Amino acid sequence: MRHKECAHVHRERKRLSGKRPGLQTDSQTSIVQTESGLQEVLDEHKISLIRKCQHVTEGTDEARSKTLFNRIYTELYITEGQSEDVNTQHEVRQLETASKMKTLCDTPITCHDIFKVLPVKKKRKRKRKHKRKHIRVVLTNGVAGVGKTFSVQKFTLDWAEGSKNQDVSLVILLSFRELNLIKDEQYSLLTLIHVFHPTLQEVTAEKLDDWKVLFIFDGLDESRLSLDFKNMEVVLDVTQKSSVNVLLKNLIEGNLLPSALIWITSRPAAANQIPPTCVDRVTEVRGFTDAQKEEYFRRRFSDEELSSRTISHIKTSRSLHIMCLIPVFCWITATVLEHMLSKDQRGELPKTLTDMYSHFLLVQTKRKKNKYDEGHETSPQELAEADREVLLKLGRLAFEHLEKGNIMFYQEDLEQCGLDVTEASVCSGVCTQIFKRESVISHKIVYCFVHLSVQEFLAAVYMYHCYTSRNTKVLEDFLGKDNSYSSLDVFLMGAMEKSLRSENGHLDLFVRFLHGLSLESNQSLLGLLGPTENSPEIIQRVIHNLREKSTYRISPERSINIFHCLMEMNDHSVHQEIQEFLKSENRSKKKLSEIHCSALAYMLQMSEEVLDELDLEKYNTSLEGRPRLIPAVRNCRKARLYRCGLSETHCKVVVSALKSNPSHLRELDLSSNDLQDSAVELLCAGLKSPNCKLETLRLSGCWVTETHCEVLVSALKSNPSHLRELDLSNNCDLLDSGVKLLCAGLESPNCRLESLGLRRCRLTSTSCASLASALKSNPSHLRELDLSGNRLQESGVKLLSDLKESPDCRLETLRW
16 A cells, blocks of 8 residues: 555656657667666655655554654754764763753754755855865764664655655665674675665666765664774675675775765764764764754644643753753653653652653553552552563663673574563563564564663663672672672662773663662662662662762763762752852852762853853862862863872863863863873873864973973964963973974964963073074964073073064063
């Protein structure tokens, strides 16, 4: 049965068949017949794509037949370029960062314009004489569930329906979850197309060369292919057989079909598999703006009062409001609140993530005893034993693959966790819209959770159940054999310490859920965790441990997760104490603990107002607490991080502030910190970022050496360099050789340095000669030079003094 959306395809087919050519030769007639036949093939292909894309894919396959894609689709916020330095953060932290980004600094782009050359801004025209090059390969980043696949679906559906991008002859949609299934087999590019899109069987190699073809590869982060671009077999012919990963690499490199357009989507952490040299445009799907969130809920609910109450509720919780940047989380929220509000729920609506996901699990498992009926007690509700068993098996699958970093599963993965893939309960009933299956080629099945956060929540449920049931082996494998499961507070602290040791923070949300599950309210809601010792005394011990947790040598940005864990346990004491601190007139007298510093850093970082100055010395805290304030540099104009024991880990946070979009930092003082080579290299990478607008950098007494000068010079030469003041005083290992390197930077036409401090750096007249040569360069912007406390000798001083009197020299202040 044809869908109404296909009507235009039939009209086009009728129009083509109705054409009556004039007098033609036999060969011309043959060509017309061939073209007509190919048009029918393309029409069938478009109908196939419409069938595939016209329904929403929220939840499971069963939901697809209920809602048309265009009825629920809400425009997403997509930008050209991407947020820098995000791969080392958990994606929830990336969302927090994204929620603070000002749209004024972005270059927005719609999914339909993904291959169109955007107009060059006026300020760029003066610097670039050439036009922006043709866009062939686009890489689109975005966190899990933010709408990358929806963008692809919208582009494909509108092309197939004939409303957008009709200059493209053929769209070939492929997902990595499908390509994984044939990763060990040999195909030519032509046969690969025929396998995944049977309607294109009659498309020939010649036509692929003639047409404007777009390949869409969705979900690079789900790939199990080996994409090694350094060592690759070259394939030039679309009929030549090779492995799937080799075909893909040659297509991206432009060896195969060099005129074809390529669109790849990925989560940020996996995007670096594609070399930047192969990519013409990088875009980022940021999810929903505040206005788009509201539009989504209004589209989602036919009841205006229900949508208004939902919108009002998510604004009451910072964590829920931030998570609603993700369309999938909006759907989870809508699913829960629609159920609760439609039942005239008088109890408190979910405000924490754990509470929201507990209710989501409850709604989807369709318990017979209705938790939301007016007058019901909050007594534990028992799941049917079969449902309980399946959920715990799903939890095991979620946990084991969270450790491995997998979000896609195959039949063998399920079987290893004891899940019978033939059971209907795995994909319907108890698991409706929690776990979904997708049929792909050869009727093979791919499984996944509807969102990474659902996987993290179920992983936490499984781990908590392992604790309550004393599953010693799982606990010891996860936390070690040092009695890590002896009591609830010790168990949770062990999980926290393991998450803090994780380099990329992949366990951060998992640990937040674990702490939220320690509350009796969430346990009684779920009813599948078993008996636990959550007495008020033990819960207070857990809270006390979090408040007193030391995080020496742990990233201060990661330490903020401890504060989030307190919030998941409904402990708002730290938050309230910091609010009182911010209102206080005598802040310097109030002692801040380490957890206070983490909470303050988070609140300052997330504030709508940009902090004028962050001076760590003005806060009354310990040496361990001071570094925990460093994340606030993301949202301040001046940062004074004087003598606070900066490590490479801390420098990474500062550098991320320099690279962020927008970057507010204009003045940075890192004086009296022993900066290692790696830390200085990181700092200079931040200075080179196009987002960096830093004007003043003070590195006095930071043990800067000749080696450091080399990387500093590369930053001074970068275009554009905004740095106007550089203080390298009190670095006795700088020496004449370091100054000689610095002078190479001063001579660069990109260098705009106006003030240079070199006090007490053990310099001699040799440095004076190097500086005099650099100051003669045209143009030299240096106005102030401080060389006091050095052994310059009379000859060196005279050299610079004479130069200062020269009409060509712009130096106004010279100290020796």
